[in-house]
Amino acid sequence: MREGTVYIFKTSPKTLGRDVEKVLNTADFQDFYPEEETFIKINANYDKDWPGCNTSRWFLDALLRNLKIRGFENLKAIEGDLKLQPAVKTVKVIGIKDLLEKHRVPFVPIEGLPRDEYELPLVLHNSQLINTAVLHTHTFAVISCATKNLFGLLPVYREKYHNNLSEKLIELRERIKNVNCSLFNIIDGTVGLEGGSMRLGDPKRVDLMLAGRDTLAVDKVAAEIMGFSANDVPLLRLAVKSGLLDLGSVRAKGDFSDDGDVPRYDFAYKDSKIARFDLWVRRNRLTKAFFDYNRFFDSLAQRARRKYTAYVYNKKKDTVLKGDWREYLGK
Numbered sequence: 001m002r003e004g005t006v007y008i009f010k011t012s013p014k015t016l017g018r019d020v021e022k023v024l025n026t027a028d029f030q031d032f033y034p035e036e037e038t039f040i041k042i043n044a045n046y047d048k049d050w051p052g053c054n055t056s057r058w059f060l061d062a063l064l065r066n067l068k069i070r071g072f073e074n075l076k077a078i079e080g081d082l083k084l085q086p087a088v089k090t091v092k093v094i095g096i097k098d099l100l101e102k103h104r105v106p107f108v109p110i111e112g113l114p115r116d117e118y119e120l121p122l123v124l125h126n127s128q129l130i131n132t133a134v135l136h137t138h139t140f141a142v143i144s145c146a147t148k149n150l151f152g153l154l155p156v157y158r159e160k161y162h163n164n165l166s167e168k169l170i171e172l173r174e175r176i177k178n179v180n181c182s183l184f185n186i187i188d189g190t191v192g193l194e195g196g197s198m199r200l201g202d203p204k205r206v207d208l209m210l211a212g213r214d215t216l217a218v219d220k221v222a223a224e225i226m227g228f229s230a231n232d233v234p235l236l237r238l239a240v241k242s243g244l245l246d247l248g249s250v251r252a253k254g255d256f257s258d259d260g261d262v263p264r265y266d267f268a269y270k271d272s273k274i275a276r277f278d279l280w281v282r283r284n285r286l287t288k289a290f291f292d293y294n295r296f297f298d299s300l301a302q303r304a305r306r307k308y309t310a311y312v313y314n315k316k317k318d319t320v321l322k323g324d325w326r327e328y329l330g331k
Contacts, residue, residue: 003214004249006221008256008263011190011207013058013327020062022254023211024070029184034071038128040064040105043149043188044079045199047090048313051325052193052203055132057095058328059188059209063132064103075103078121080152081111083159083302111156118175119154125179131215133185135192135208135222137201137267139275140165142233144197145222146185147173147215160292163283166235170244173215185218186211191325192226194267197275199309202316205325206265216245221252227266 007026011019023029032038042060046053067075077100079087087109091097100107113121131149138144140162147169151158154172161168176183189208193201208225212218216239223233230236230247239245252262278301281287290297 003212004217004246005251005253006210006212006217008221008225008252008254009209009211010255011209013330016058016190016328017062017065019209020059020066023186023209024066026211028211028213032128032130032182032184035074036128037074037076038067038072038130039108039124040075040077040130040132041149041153042077042079042091042096042132043134043152044087044090044094044096045082046309047085047093048199049094050199050203050313050317050320051191051323052134052136052201053199054090054094055096055134055188056190056328057099059190060096060132061099061103063130063186064099064105068103075105077105077107078110078153079107080154080158081109081156083156083298084306087111110153115155116175116179118171120172120175120179121153124153124176124181126181128182129176129184131183131185133187135187135189135204135206135226135267137194137197137226137269139197139272140279141235142228142269143219143223143226145187146212146218147235148219150176150215157294160282162279166238169235170239170242183215184211184213185215187218187222189222189225190328192265192267194226194269196270196272200272200312202268203320203323203325204265204267205323208263217250220245220247220250221262224262225265227264228269 009019009022042055044054081087091107110121115121133146133149136144141148150172187210189206192204192206194204195201210218210222220230220236282291
């Protein structure tokens with residue numbers, strides 16, 4: 001197993017099931033054992049059916065089907081709560097709950113689970129974890145892919161770590177290694193999201209899947225596909241500086257050449273002045289105490305954010321919900 005290897009596979013609505021099988025046939029997945037308890041960390045960012053925000057139903061359906069064929073019966077899907085948005089409600093609204101029930105896979109909300117001193121759920125110690133991220137941009141992180149999807153393993157008040165997000169993500173990555181949690185990352189690149197952060201962006205059909213053991217290597221290749229250099233992405237920039245990511249050792253394989261060439265889709269990226277201001281007041285020593293989790297101003301900011309994202313959703317939904325991504329639903 002080479003942690004610097006990242007697999008890239010083309011896919012389509014007609015071939016998705018076979019293409020997921022290719023992902024699971026890669027050398028990096030072969031030491032995952034069907035008889036062991038296996039968690040699937042989904043990406044459930046938004047309680048709206050908005051393509052590119054969440055792990056897609058079509059990808060998850062293909063993944064679960066292939067895992068079951070391989071004898072993985074002890075599967076559990078997990079996700080953490082967001083403020084004002086419990087994970088149990090989110091997976092129900094976006095149709096993932098029904099999909100999991102079809103495959104007889106339980107959903108485990110992790111908010112109330114016992115945790116270690118690094119706030120990682122204890123159930124992940126000595127476990128197998130399949131991390132299913134999505135290709136999308138992010139206001140603070142520039143891209144939100146494999147490493148950032150692990151952020152949802154932390155408690156609901158994790159937003160306080162936005163002030164030092166890259167450092168926290170690296171700490172979380174290292175902690176997962178240290179508790180003997182076998183990690184395999186798959187990025188659902190069937191439909192990504194560009195522009196603003198997750199709940200404000202625009203769907204972008206890409207028809208790709210990425211996979212690998214090392215989140216940083218996967219994110220480095222994902223960034224290139226999205227049109228960003230490692231230096232553009234705060235997490236990757238810090239990882240290189242810290243010696244945790246050797247850009248020269250990352251090797252792309254799969255449906256593209258082995259010489260490092262990757263497809264380019266040039267995702268649009270939009271910085272948010274409102275989000276930057278919100279981050280500033282939470283960081284400033286004179287104001288940050290007023291924005292502690294569940295205090296009045298924090299709750300007010302969360303409700304304002306919900307109203308704004310609802311406004312954006314209602315403004316865009318008629319156009320977005322008619323997009324070519326619907327081919328993945330057979331429509």
